[in-house]
Amino acid sequence: MERSNMLCxxxxxxxxxxxxxxxxxxxxxxxFSSPKEALATDLPCTAFRNEGFLNYFFDNFEETExxxxxxxxxxxxxxxxxxxxxxxxxxxxxxxNENCAxxxxxxxxxxxxxxASITPQTLGFSVRFASSTxxxxxxxxxxxxxxxxxxxxxxxxxxxxGKEYRYVVFRGIIDGGxxxxxxxxxxxxxxxxxPEPPPPDPVIIIPGILGSSDKNGVWVIDPIFHxxxxxxxxxxxNGYVESANLFTMPYDWRQSNVLTAVQLENKIDEVQNxxxxxxxxxxxxxxxxxxxxxxxxxxxxxxxxxxxxFLGTPHLGAPFAYLMWEAGEIGTKTGNTGERLRDWFMKxxxxxxxxxxxxxxxxxxxxxxxxxxxxxxxxxxxxxxxxDSGTLRTYPNNxxxxxxxxxxxxxxxxxxxxxxxxxxxxxxLGDNSTLNAIRxxxxxxxPLWENGYxxxxxxxxxxxxxxxxxxxxTVPAGSGxxxxxxxxxxxxxxxxxxxxxxxxxxxxLTGANAAILIDHGLSINPKLLLIKxxxxxxxxxxxxxxxxxxxxxxxxxxxxxxxxAFYSGFLTDDEYITIPNPLDGEYKIEAQGTGSGEYTIATGxxxxxxxxxxxxxxxxxxxxxxxxxxxxxxxxxxxxEIKPKDVTPPSINILSPVSRxxxxxxxxxxxxxxxxVESGIASAEIKFDDRMVKNGDIIDLFFEKLGEHKVAVNSVxxxxxxxxxxxxxxxxxxxxxTISDIERVYSLGWITxxxxxxxxxxxxxxxxxxxxxxxxxxxxxxxxxxxxEHPKNINDQAYNLLKEDINWLLNNL
Numbered sequence: 001m002e003r004s005n006m007l008c009x010x011x012x013x014x015x016x017x018x019x020x021x022x023x024x025x026x027x028x029x030x031x032f033s034s035p036k037e038a039l040a041t042d043l044p045c046t047a048f049r050n051e052g053f054l055n056y057f058f059d060n061f062e063e064t065e066x067x068x069x070x071x072x073x074x075x076x077x078x079x080x081x082x083x084x085x086x087x088x089x090x091x092x093x094x095x096x097n098e099n100c101a102x103x104x105x106x107x108x109x110x111x112x113x114x115x116a117s118i119t120p121q122t123l124g125f126s127v128r129f130a131s132s133t134x135x136x137x138x139x140x141x142x143x144x145x146x147x148x149x150x151x152x153x154x155x156x157x158x159x160x161x162g163k164e165y166r167y168v169v170f171r172g173i174i175d176g177g178x179x180x181x182x183x184x185x186x187x188x189x190x191x192x193x194x195p196e197p198p199p200p201d202p203v204i205i206i207p208g209i210l211g212s213s214d215k216n217g218v219w220v221i222d223p224i225f226h227x228x229x230x231x232x233x234x235x236x237x238n239g240y241v242e243s244a245n246l247f248t249m250p251y252d253w254r255q256s257n258v259l260t261a262v263q264l265e266n267k268i269d270e271v272q273n274x275x276x277x278x279x280x281x282x283x284x285x286x287x288x289x290x291x292x293x294x295x296x297x298x299x300x301x302x303x304x305x306x307x308x309x310f311l312g313t314p315h316l317g318a319p320f321a322y323l324m325w326e327a328g329e330i331g332t333k334t335g336n337t338g339e340r341l342r343d344w345f346m347k348x349x350x351x352x353x354x355x356x357x358x359x360x361x362x363x364x365x366x367x368x369x370x371x372x373x374x375x376x377x378x379x380x381x382x383x384x385x386x387x388d389s390g391t392l393r394t395y396p397n398n399x400x401x402x403x404x405x406x407x408x409x410x411x412x413x414x415x416x417x418x419x420x421x422x423x424x425x426x427x428x429l430g431d432n433s434t435l436n437a438i439r440x441x442x443x444x445x446x447p448l449w450e451n452g453y454x455x456x457x458x459x460x461x462x463x464x465x466x467x468x469x470x471x472x473x474t475v476p477a478g479s480g481x482x483x484x485x486x487x488x489x490x491x492x493x494x495x496x497x498x499x500x501x502x503x504x505x506x507x508x509l510t511g512a513n514a515a516i517l518i519d520h521g522l523s524i525n526p527k528l529l530l531i532k533x534x535x536x537x538x539x540x541x542x543x544x545x546x547x548x549x550x551x552x553x554x555x556x557x558x559x560x561x562x563x564x565a566f567y568s569g570f571l572t573d574d575e576y577i578t579i580p581n582p583l584d585g586e587y588k589i590e591a592q593g594t595g596s597g598e599y600t601i602a603t604g605x606x607x608x609x610x611x612x613x614x615x616x617x618x619x620x621x622x623x624x625x626x627x628x629x630x631x632x633x634x635x636x637x638x639x640x641e642i643k644p645k646d647v648t649p650p651s652i653n654i655l656s657p658v659s660r661x662x663x664x665x666x667x668x669x670x671x672x673x674x675x676x677v678e679s680g681i682a683s684a685e686i687k688f689d690d691r692m693v694k695n696g697d698i699i700d701l702f703f704e705k706l707g708e709h710k711v712a713v714n715s716v717x718x719x720x721x722x723x724x725x726x727x728x729x730x731x732x733x734x735x736x737x738t739i740s741d742i743e744r745v746y747s748l749g750w751i752t753x754x755x756x757x758x759x760x761x762x763x764x765x766x767x768x769x770x771x772x773x774x775x776x777x778x779x780x781x782x783x784x785x786x787x788x789e790h791p792k793n794i795n796d797q798a799y800n801l802l803k804e805d806i807n808w809l810l811n812n813l
Contacts, residue, residue: 044167044184044185044186045096045100045167045185046096046100046169046182046184046185047184048062048181048182048183048184049181049182050180050181051180051181051182056078056080056178056179057077057078057089057174057175057178057179058075058076058077058078058172058174058179058180058181059075059076059077059078059079059123061074061075061076062074062075062181062183062184064183064184064186066190067128067512067513067515068515069189069190070128070129070130070131070132070188070189070190071128071129071168071186071187071188071189071190072126072127072128072129072513073126073127073128073170073183073184074124074125074126074140075124075125075126075127075172075181075183076123076124076125077118077122077123077124077125079123084120084121084122084123085120086117086118086119086120086121086122087117087174088115088116088117089115089116089117089118089172089173089174090107090115090116090172090173090174091107091116091127091137091150091153091170091171091172091173092105092106092107092170092171092173093105093106093107093135093153093155093168093169093170093171094168094169094171094182094185095159095163095165095167095168095169096165096166096167096168096169096185097163097164097165097166097167098166100167100185103159103163103164103165104159104160104163104165106155106156115148115149115150116137116146116148116149116150116151117146117148117149117151118137118139118146119139119142119146122139122140122141122142123141124139124140124141125137125138125139125140125146126138126140126513127170127183128513129188130515132157132188132189133154133155133156133157134152134153134154134155135153135155136151136152136153137151137152138513140513142490142503142504143501143502143503143504143505143506143507143513143514143517144500144503144517145517166187167185167186167187168185168186168187168188169182169183169184169185170182170183171183199245200239200240200245200281200509200510201245201277201279201280201281201306201307201509202244202245202246202247202271202274202275202277202280202281203235203240203245203246203247203280203281203282203283203509204247204248204249204264204267204268204271204280204281204282204283205221205228205231205232205246205247205248205249205283205284205285205288206248206249206264206282206283206284206285206288206289206291206292207221207222207227207228207248207249207250207251207253207285207286207288208227208253208285208286208287208288208289208312209253209286209287209346209373209377210222210224210225210253210342210345210346211225211227211228211250211253211285211286211287211288212250212251212252212253213250213566213568214252214568214572214574215566215567215568215569216568216569216570216571216572217569217571217572219250219251219252220250221248221249221250222250223566223578224345224528224566224578224580225341225342225345225495225526226520226564226580227285227495227498228248228285228498229520230498230499230502230518230519230520231283231498231499231501231502231505232246232248233518234502234503234506234514234516234517234518235502235505235506237514237515237516237518238506238510238514238515238516243274244274244275245275247267247271249263249264249267249288251263251291253287253373254369254371254372254373255372255373256372256373256376256404257287257290257291257294257372257373257376257404258294258404260291260294261291261292261294261295261298261300262295262300264291264292264295265295265300265302268280268302268304268305272304278304279303279304279305279306280304280305280306281305281306281307281308281309281509282305282307282308282309283309283311283498283505283509284308284309284310284311284313285311285312285313285497285498286311286312286313286314286474286475286494286495287313287314287373287376287377288313289310289311289312289313289314289315290313290314290315290376290404290405290408292305292308292310293313293315293408293415294404294408296308296414296415296418296420297408297411297412297414297415301418303418305418305420306420306421307420307421307422307423307508307509308420308421308422308423309422309423309424309425309505309508309509310422310423310424310425310483311425311497311498311501311505312425312426312427312472312474312475312480312494312497313424313475313480313483314377314474314475314476314479314480315405315408315409315479315480315482315483316379316380316381316405316409316478316479316482317377317378317379317380317381317402317405317479318377318379318435318474318475318476318479319379319383319435319436319437319438319476320343320377320435320474321374321375321377321378321379322378322379322383322384322400322438322451323454324346324366324371324374325366325367325374325375325378325400326363326400326448326449326450326451326452327363327448327449328347328350328351328361328362328363328364328365328366329347329457330343330344330346330347331343331457331464339473339474339493339494339495339608340608340609341526341527341528341606341607341608342495344604344606344607344611345528345530345606347362347611348530348532348602348604348606348611348613349530349532349576350362350365350366350371352532352534352602353365355534356534357369363447363448375400375402375404376402376404376405377402378399378400378401378402378405379395379402379405379479380395380396380402380405380406380409381395381478381479382394382395382437383395383436383437383438384398384399384437384438384440384451384452385437385438385439385440385467386439386440386452387439387440387441387455387465388441392437398451398452399451400451412483415483416485421486421508422483422485422486423485423486423488423508424480424481424483424484424485424486424487424488425488425489425490425497425501425504425505426472426475426477426480426481426487426488426489426490427471427472427473427475427480427489427490427491427492427493427494427496427497427500428470428471428472428477428489428490428491428492429471429472429473429491429492429493430470431468431469431470432468432469433468433469433470433471433472433473434468434469434470434471434472434473434474434475434476434477435466435467435468435471435476436467436468436469436470436471436476436478437467437469438452438454438465438466438467439454439455439463439465439466439467440452440453440454440455440465441453441455453465454466472492472493472494472497473493473494474493474494474495475494488501488504490504499519502514502517502518502519503517526580526581526607526608527580527581527582527605527606527607527634528578528579528580528581528582528604528605528606528607529578529579529580529582529587529603529604529605529632530576530577530578530579530602530603530604530605530606531576531577531578531579531587531589531601531602531603531630532575532576532577532601532602532603532604533575533576533591533599533600533601533602534599534600534601534602535573535575535594535595535599536593536594536595536596536597536599536620537591537592537593537594537599537601537620537626538550538551538553538570538575538591538592538594539551539575539577539589539590539591539592539601540552540553540559540589540590540592541577541579541587541588541589541590541630542587542588542590543562543579543582543583543585543587544583544584544585544586544587545583547561547562548560548561548562549561549562549565549567549577549579550567550577550590551570551592553590553592553625558570562579564579564580564581565577565578565579565580566578582605582632582634583632584632584633584634584635585631585632586629586630586631586632587629587630587631587632588627588628588629588630588645589601589627589628589629589630589642590625590626590627590628591620591625591626591627591628592623592624592625592626593620593621593622593623593624593625593626594622595620595621595622596619596620596621596622597619597620598617598618598619599617599618599619599620600615600616600617601615601616601617601628601642602615603615603616603630603640603642604640605632605637605640607637610637610638612637612638612640613640614640614641614642615642616628616642616643616644617720618644618682618718618719618720619682619683619716619718620682620718621680621682621718624679624680624718626644626646626679626718626719627644627645627646628642628643628644628645628719629642629643629644629645630642644679644719644720644721645678645719646678646679646717646719646721647721648676648678648721649676649715649717649721649722649723650674650675650676650681650684650715650716650717650721650723651673651674651675651676651723652672652673652674652713652715652723652724652725653672653673653674653725654671654672654711654713654725654726654727655671655672655673656668656669656670656671657669657670657711657727657729658727658729659727659728659729660729660730661729661730661731661732662701662729662730662731662732663701663731663732663733663734663736663737663740664701664702664704664706664731664732664733664737664740664741664805665701665702665736665737665740665741665744666701667698667699667700667701668698668699668701668729669696669697669698669699670686670688670693670694670695670696670697670698670699670711671695671696672684672686672695672711672713674713674715676715676717676718676721678717679717679718679719679721680717680718681715681716681717681718682716682717682718682720683715683716684713684714684715684716685713685714685715686711686712686713687710687711687712687713688709688710688711689709689710693711701731702741702744704731705731705804706730706731706732706733706804706805706808707730707731708728708729708730709728709729709730709731710726710727710728710729711726711727711729712724712725712726713725713726732808732812733804733805733808733809733812734809735764735767735768735774735809736768737805738764738802738805738806738809739761739764739765741801741802741805742757742760742761742764742802743757743761745794745797745798745801745802748798750794750795750797750798751789751793751794751795751798752793752794753789753793756785756789756793756794759785760782760785760786760802763781763782763785764782767779767782774809774810775810776810779806779809779810782806783806786799786802786803786806
């Protein structure tokens with residue numbers, strides 16, 4: 001977009017006598033204020049004027065341009081406390097016909113003016129026509145629309161009595177005429193087409209930590225928190241085209257920024273192959289700014305960056321990283337929208353990764369995998385305060401060291417000697433908004449907190465050892481503002497910066513004002529439902545309103561019907577689902593086995609105020625679909641509950657043995673029926689007394705002790721429902737079973753002489769034939785024979801078995 005030559009008067013001209021001033025204004029209006037996009041015949045009827053009897057609010061400044069064919073006036077307030085205090089002021093539109101005759105005006109409110117107010121501390125503002133009948137008041141310093149009672153105004157297309165107009169004049173007035181400006185009169189619509197602006201350099205957006213996710217093995221930019229959606233949509237709405245001059249560079253945020261910087265170098269090469277251009281622009285948020293610096297300040301830099309815009313970059317680190325690095329902990333944010341949500345999310349995700357990889361703790365995982373990015377965000381300034389002395393330690397003594405940022409700081413001058421236009425945008429949430437320092441005592445549990453335990457981190461002190469100051473809720477002001485080149489400060493939280501700065505970003509990239517700014521309000525009161533799968537299963541989730549996300553088992557394809565939700569896909573071993581602002585009610589989770597064994601569904605509900613997680617673990621097998629219910633209550637998040645839909649235990653029927661007396665001479669057949677019509681049987685075990693047996697086994701009671709025995713069956717279905725059943729029976733001896741036992745021990749060689757076998761049998765048969773009572777006396781000759789032949793012709797096994805039979809006969813018959 002081509003700007004016109006603009007009238008810009010300095011204060012010294014106001015000191016000239018009025019006739020000279022009047023002539024200068026009028027000549028200036030014709031020579032300098034007429035936009036190039038208007039027809040040459042459209043000379044202004046009136047020139048810019050700065051009037052009023054005090055003149056201490058408005059500056060002597062006017063610029064005019066046509067944005068997308070529509071008029072925009074740019075003005076400035078004076079740089080003094082009165083002009084910048086945000087006081088209300090009035091505006092009015094005057095209308096002129098083609099003969100430069102005033103035909104009417106429009107305004108409402110006090111003195112028939114539209115009341116407006118510019119954000120305090122603002123110098124530049126503009127009046128921009130969005131259509132021929134509507135204009136908005138913008139903050140030029142921030143590149144944002146002003147939000148006030150009358151900053152968005154509709155004007156009539158035709159005046160009363162059917163009067164038509166060709167030109168407009170904007171009047172701004174403060175304190176009832178104490179200060180007043182009237183704009184140059186110009187048409188609202190351009191009467192000739194402006195020349196096509198030169199295309200901007202391609203831009204690459206580099207996200208920060210947690211700003212990328214893996215989807216089926218390919219990294220994509222923040223599909224969970226949608227931090228960059230508004231910025232990307234704004235750039236597209238104002239002429240950028242994805243994959244032509246608009247690119248993103250998602251990456252594994254766990255790895256070292258040194259590795260990511262190599263990926264950035266490769267990404268720039270890839271973009272240059274598309275655009276056939278020498279240089280690109282970079283917009284780098286948070287840790288992404290450190291990635292950009294690492295590349296540019298390294299020996300690998302290829303002179304291929306034209307502009308670099310930092311957004312909330314922790315140039316000197318941020319103390320929140322200390323908690324995660326020293327102990328795998330979080331908990332430093334102060335409730336700024338969306339800031340703590342990301343803390344909870346990081347702990348949930350890394351914690352489940354640690355469990356899956358069989359690390360002993362999150363701390364062990366962060367340190368020993370390691371999660372290098374956490375270490376590379378540690379501050380390199382004095383931020384640990386010894387409680388006993390009350391003084392800050394001198395970095396790096398008794399600090400966890402960050403050599404990555406130390407190296408960037410040492411070579412920082414190399415960032416500025418490469419002819420790169422650098423802009424640094426920082427957020428400011430005021431004092432007491434951001435962790436700046438940590439008060440520490442000796443660690444009570446090394447190796448955790450080896451450099452100092454936050455005083456009262458367990459809640460024993462009100463501040464938990466945290467000392468807050470200025471910053472954006474994540475990055476302290478001193479760290480973010482370390483790069484002072486074109487420093488811009490916005491009232492914004494850390495993760496809202498890409499949205500809140502989108503107008504400024506577009507202005508810096510193109511030199512033009514964005515006609516459209518997009519803000520979907522994605523950071524307002526965010527809540528997040530997480531469902532992470534620890535294999536071997538795939539999942540399909542159905543929300544309370546019937547919308548689904550996950551793997552459609554019928555088609556084998558992915559499905560996502562939930563706005564803003566993300567499914568990582570089922571082609572890798574890292575499968576999870578995130579659902580923003582979940583509905584109240586029950587989410588149905590269907591888990592389909594992709595292998596056999598144990599699986600876990602880890603669920604979490606997180607917001608800025610709370611984090612709740614519940615896990616469910618069970619067994620599966622290939623193709624088996626198990627249905628679970630996940631209960632969500634936004635009013636009471638701690639009620640989060642995941643449980644199987646199937647609550648019915650397996651059925652068990654022991655068909656054999658039955659509860660009766662069995663002879664030692666018998667065998668029993670193990671026959672058990674176990675079933676589960678809902679989830680299926682995950683496991684079943686059968687025990688004969690204390691030993692495992694299998695269904696269909698035959699138990700020879702000859703080898704079992706006489707007395708009571710038990711067959712017990714336990715079963716678990718695939719959702720963890722448990723059932724058990726048992727049958728108790730006895731093994732007994734009779735005269736006939738004992739005779740059978742004698743025949744058996746002889747066949748086994750435990751009685752070596754047949755004559756001994758026959759003698760023993762004969763003695764029992766005479767008792768049985770004569771129906772004699774079983775007494776010590778009637779069994780006297782049998783026992784004498786048993787003793788006489790043991791151990792010569794009867795071994796220990798036969799002796800003990802037959803002796804047990806006889807004792808049973810004596811005690812039970």
